[in-house]
Amino acid sequence: MYGQGLIKGLRITLKHFFEKKITQQYPEERPNLPERFKGSLTLNVPKCIACGLCSNACPNHVIKIESQKDENNKKKLTGYKVMLERCLFCGFCVEACPTKALEWTKEFELTKFYREDVNLDLFKGYVPSPDDDKPAKPENEDTAQAS
Amino acid sequence: MLKTQELTLNLGPHHPSTHGVFRCVLNLEGEYIQKAVNHLGYLHRGIEKLAESRTYTQFIPYNGRLDYVAGMLNEWTYVHAVEKLMGITEEIPERAQYIRVILGELQRLASHAIYIASMALDVAGATAWFYGFRDRDEILDLLEMVSGQRLMPNYMRIGGVAADLPEGFIEKCQALIDEFPNRIAEQEGILIGNEIFQARVKNVGPISKEMALDYGLTGPNLRASGVDTDLRRDEPYGIYDRFDFKVPVGEKGDTFDRVLVRIEEMKESVKIVKKALRDIPEGPVMAKVPKVIKPPVGEVYSRIENAKGHLGFHIVSDGSTKPYRLRIYSPCFVNIGIFPEMAKGIHLMDAVVALASLDIVLGEIDR
């Protein structure tokens, strides 16, 4: 019968009219993010061996690492900047990290008023503590190699 | 003296229904189009050139920026091309192959859901548009669970996939796939079966078989014109030879056929995902590939069935870690070429619908 499709459409919309709504009330209701979510970056400074693999893996040369040799001729991190304004959020840096020092956080509200404020300085907030001298052990070496 | 003259109408580059920044100059006689001229390039980012300064691995995330509603499929195309260049297509682990099929078909579902949704919006059915985006969003949730991002997943790797499926993915995916036929039925109820919609799209912008082949259309648009072709079946890549699925073919090649072909394809995709979820084996997800990828000197052209058509990558390697030249054969770019021919003589309202039915994504057209 002509007009059947019209009535069916009306029925479907009416059904949804009384249904529970599915939109998320964002600022009050926080999104339930998965484990692998790529938000902002965080660096566990004591674990970092300043190898530069993350910087090399980055397609856009976003990561700037500064390091100096200490008395044992071991590289020590003195600066770690992520130019987040040019970041693709591809995650190659996190994958490349041999010690799992660099990791994603679930923080996704990265908007800032000024453009330069979005860049991260992951070394700035670091305060040396006696625990840091323990040798940084690479965890899960095999999986790090595989990827 | 009174006289009539043609009206030149600049459709775009910012216009509600050009799906991005496509510009088309129309010559109107009344509201009927006499001539249409495409103007492209408003979203040109030089991705082909960017590839020459990135290593093979580093170029993977850029593929999501091409066809930004089907990022997973684009990445698959690229990594498949590089694997072919390196000659390791046979070494990809089983599980990785299955994961690729599952995510690829999910991405195809998402892309087609957007197609139906934007088609609905271009005939002013805002409610069907919301339903389409709701369905797509649930698929994106799954992709986000796997890769960490919704649009630009950067999940495929040369030699496999970045990581194994996370815990609970199979169950969630199964639940969504079981639910999905109802969602398609809902779209059929509110949009496809609607007499107003049918009146809007039937016999609009028909493309004959010959014309479609002459213009080099690919994918669902070509199938809607009655050419029975599907790379998944004709040149099976990955493990597609293990799946048994129908290839929906249209008859007249009008806008309605193009919508129907997509709807049918969604149903087939659901079946493929279902079977893949059932058969997926345990095992590694990465083949043994060197950390620094240095393909041998040579060139390769590889194409797979993207959501929009045949997406091809032509890679020339000079043996270094970066491609010497990378050329993207984009289905949307080819499909948009037929728009001036379709638009000739039809009403302005129909032209918008015909444009929507081609399923263009400007990120891929302008690259």
Add this chain to the structure above:
Amino acid sequence: MEKSFFNTIADALRNWLMNGLGFSDTAAQLTATAIWTLVVILFILMNLIVLVWLERKFSAFFQQRRGPNRLGPAGFLQFPVDIVKVLGKEDIIPANADKTVFKIASTCLFITTILAWAVIPLGDGVILADLNIGLFYFLAIGSTATVSLMMGGFSSNNKYSLIGGMRTVAQMISYEIPMIFSLLGVVMMVGSLRLSDVVAAQQNMWFIVPQAIAFLVYFVATVAETNRGPFDLAEGEQELVAGYFTEYSGIRYAIWMIAEYGNLVAVSTIASIMFLGGWNAPFGLTFIPGFVWLLLKIYFMIFLFMWVKWTYPRIRIDHLMHFGWKFLIPVSLANILVTGIGIYVYRLIIG
């Protein structure tokens, strides 16, 4: 009950003006009319607040969203805030626009809307001017709305606006005819064009029962008359950006919107009066005042309009014309014929 209530207020006002302030009879009448006009405008504006809120909420509910819910209870204050925003916007007039016509176009539409409200009763005796050709006046005023839409489309110096304006003229003129014809059936049964007579004739049976086809034709035709989806070709967002008001901004744009919603309430009221029994209470529920019943019926009609708008895609212009001329007009004419025969047979039987 309410007749006395509203009329007492009117009489008290007139008495106060004449005796208390020493107005002459004519002056008191004029002042009272002016106050009534203000009340009508206020009624339209208050309806508008509710309507815009309802449209947003309903469209959201149909689409599984929640709609505005930040400002005020359930987002009710969203529209007043929007109006404040709109008032603060720059009033842009395109460079080569026909400035005078551009400026007055939206106001013209608003004036026709208010004029149409002169004859629309909101309850027993609650009416500005109970003309004996009330319905005829409403239809005549309603058809002049086409001119202001055309003015808006033509003066903007924008191709999209021009096409939108042209479409409006074609559409509104075509759909006026079935709309009038569909109302004729009711008029024949009542034998009067006075709206209060129409309501009085529906004491026992609403005209939607004998005139169901006319009601459907009227509904479809008014959707096209008020430029609402699925017949909102004049706006045609997908191809014409916003149709005849593409170039409008700020308060001029708001006036277009106010006038359109005013029209929507007007046609819904006419539908409730002509087909749904006006302020007659159904099932003998007379303890609820007639005014409330009328409002309920008006909002039921508005819900129907919104339901249809948020379900269907837009129809194409040539299909619209075909549908109007080749289907709706013959059907409404046939309805008149059947009604005429019915009345004749009825009279034969009754004597």
